[in-house]
Amino acid sequence: MQLHDSLEMDIRPTSAAHGFGPLLIGMAMNIVDVPMMAIAMPGIGGDLDLGTGPLTLIAGAYPLMVAMLLPAGRAGDRFGRRRVFLAGGALFLTGALLSALAPGPLPLAGARMLQGGGAAAVAPQALAMIPQLFPPVAQSGAFARLAMTGSFASVCGPLLAAAPDWLGWCAIFLAEAALALTVILMARGQPSPEEPSMGGGSRPIETASFAALILCLVAPLSFGPAFGWPAPVFLMWAAAVPCAALFVRLTLQVGPAALIPPALLREPGVRWSLVFLLLAVSAPPGFFMVLSLALQSEPRLSPLQTGLVTAGFPAGVVAGSWTAGRLALPPLARVALGISLRCGSFLLIHAILPGTTLARLWPLRVGMLTAGAAME
Template sequence: MDIHPDRTATRSFAPLLIGMAMTIVDIPMVAIAMPGIVVDLGLGTRALALLAGAYSLVVAMMMLPAGRAGDRFGRRRVFLTGGALFLIGALLSALAPGAVWLAGARMLQGIGAAALAPQALAMIPRLFAPAAQPGAFARLAMTGSFASVCGPLLAGALLVGAPDWLGWRAIFLAEAALALTVMLLAGRRLAPHNAAGSAASRPAEVASFAAIILCLVAPLSLGPAFGWPVPVFLMLAAALPCAALFVRLTARAGPAALIPPALLRAPRFRWSLVFLLLAVSAPPGFFVVLSLALQSELGLSPLQTGLVTAGFPVGVVTGSWAAARLPLQPLARVALGTLLLCASFLLIHAILSGLTPTRLWPLRAGMLAAGAAMGLTVTSVMQLGMSGLPKALSGAGAGTMQTMQQVSMAASIALSFAIYGQALETRPGLEAAAAMMWLQIGTTGAAAALAKALLRGTIFNRRKAET
C-alpha cells in the first residue's frame, strides 16, 4: 500500500524536507559570503559571474535526470547518493585555494543538490492521502522558506564568529556537517520503495537534455562576462539541434522518457511550468545582487545584511501557511500571489535609491511583503502542477517542475548580474540594483496577467457549460 499512516509519513518526509532545504539554504548563504570570497581569492567581474552561476547551472542540468533516477533506482538510494556528493563538494569548497577549484567543487555540490531536491516533492503523492497533500505541499514550501530565513542569518553569524583565517570557508564546513546529519537521518527513517525499472532513460536522452540547459543558460553568464564573443552565440544556436534530438528521443522512449509525453498533455501542469519560469524563480537574482549592493554600497556587515533581507523568507513562511487556508482554487491563488509579488517588487524598487545605513526599515517592510506574496505563489503553483498527476508520473513531474525552477533561477542570477554590472558603469550601487529590478517586475507582472486571463477563461467556460 502506497499511502502511509500520518505519523509514519511525517517521519519519512522529514529527512526529505531537510535535504531539500539544504539545497536551498546554500544560495543565500553563499550570496552573503560572496564579497569575502571575492576579496580572499582576488576574483574579478568575470570570475564572479561564472562562480555565482555554477551551482545553479549544474542543478538545472541534472535535476530532471535525478528525478527520473529516483523512479528507476529508488528515492532513498538516490537521496543518499546526492547527500554524499553534496558533502564532498562542500568539503572541497572549504579547501579551495582558487576560483577554478571552488567552481569545480560547487559543480559537484550542484550534482548532489540535484539528486536531493526532487525526491521530497515526488514523494508527496506516495506518502500522503489526497486530502493531506495540500498540507504537505504547504509544509514543503514553508520548509524551503525557513531555510531561506536561516540562510542569511546563519551565514552572517558564521562569518562574524569565524576566525579570520577561516572566514567564508566556515559556511561550507557548516554545509558539510548538515549534509552528514541529513544522511544519517535518512538512513534511519527513509524506507526503500519499489523502483520502476521501466522508468529508465537512455544516456543519449540525458545528455541531450543537459546540453539544452547548458547551451541556453551558460551564455547568460559567459556573454556579459566576456563581452558577448561569437562562441557564445554559437552555443545559443546549438540549443536548437540539441532540442530536436531530445524531442526525437523522447518520442521513441514514450512513458520511459525524461519528460513523458503524458505529462505535458496535462494543462495545469504545463501552465505551472510557465508560472515557475515567470514568477517563482524571479527573486534569486534580486536577492544575490541586493546582498552584494548592501555590503558594498552601504557598508553593512554580513550579519546586518542577513537581518535586513530576512524579512523576505519570513514572509514566505507566512504566505505558505496562508496559501493552504485560503478558500480559493490554486489558479486563483496563483493570480493573487503573482499580482502581490509584482506590486511588492515595485515598492522595493522605489525604496532602494533612498536607503541609508540608518534608515533600513522601509526595505525590511518591503522584503516582508514580497516574501508573503512569494509564499502564496510558490505553494499554489506547486499544488497546481502536482495535484491530479498519476503516481507513475510523480517523479517526472517533480523533476520537471524543479528543473524549470532551477533553470529560471540560474537565468535570473545571470541576467540580474548582467543588468546590475551594466548599470554600475553609470550609477551608484543601489540605483544599479533598482534598475536591475525591472527584470523581476516585468516577469512577475507578465505572470499575473497570464494567471488572470486563464482564470477568466476558466470561469467563462464553466458558466458556458452550465448554460
C-alpha cells in the same frame, strides 16, 4: 487479512516518522544554500579579489546543476531513490568541503557545481519517497511539513551567513557540509522504501539529450559574463537546437512513458503554469545576489544586518502562504494580485535603495516582506 492490514497501518507511520527526518534536512540543506551564498558573495569577492564576472560564474555554477532535477529524478526511478538520495548527499558534502578549501574562483565554481549536482539528486528523491513512506491520508500533511521546512530554511539562511570574522565565508560551506553529513548518517540507517525500478520509462539517451539541452541553454548565462562572451558561449546556444530536436524525436518515439509525456504539454493549463513558474522563480536568486552586493558596499551593512533585511523575503513567503489559503479569491485573481504586489514591491525597493542608511532600514524591510508575500 484485517489483522495484517491493521498491523501494517500501525507500523508504517512509525517507520515513516524515522525515514522522514533525512528528507526534511535534505530539503533544508538544498534551500538554505541560495540565501546564504547571496549574503556571502561580497566577502568571497573581497577575500579572493574577484570582480563581477568571476562572482557571476560562482553564483551561476550551483543553479546550473540544480537545473538537472528532472534527469536526476529519473535516475532515482531507475537505480533506486534511496541510493540516488545518498549519492546526492555525498556529492553535496564533497562539494561543500572543496568550496571551503577553494583557493580561487575556478576551483570554487567547480566545487559549487558538485554541490548543485548533489542538490539536484536529493530534492526529487525526497519528494518521490513521501508516497512510499506515508499512507494516502497522511501524504498532504507530509508535503506541507516539507514545504514549511523549506520556508524555515529560507528565513534562517541569511542569518546563518553571519559567521565570525576568523572563519569568514568558509563557515557557510562547513555548515552545509555538516548538514549533508547529518543527512547521510540518518538516511543510511533507514530501510529503503522501495526497490529499484529497472524496467520501462524513458531511455538513457533521452535523459542525456534533455540534460545536454539544459546545459546548452543555461551554461552560457553563467560563462558569458564571466569570460566576456567568447565564441564558445554562442556555439553552446547553437548546439541547443540539435539537442532539442533529438529530445523531441526521442520523446515522440517513447510516447506516454517519456521523460516529459507529450500529452502533458498539450494541456493549456500546464503550459501556462510552466511559463508562470519560469517568470516567477527565475528572478529572485539574481535579485538577492545583486541586493546583497549593494547593501554591503554602499550603506556598508554587515553580513548579519544584510541577512536581517533579506530574511524579510522568505518570511513574507511564509506569511503569504498562510494568508493565500484564507482568501476567497479565484486562482486567476490570486495570480493577478500576486503579480501586482510583486511589481509594486520591486519598484518600491528600487526607489528607496539609493537612500537606504543604517538608521533607516525599515522601508527596505517592508518592501522585502511584501515581495515575499507576493510569491504566494
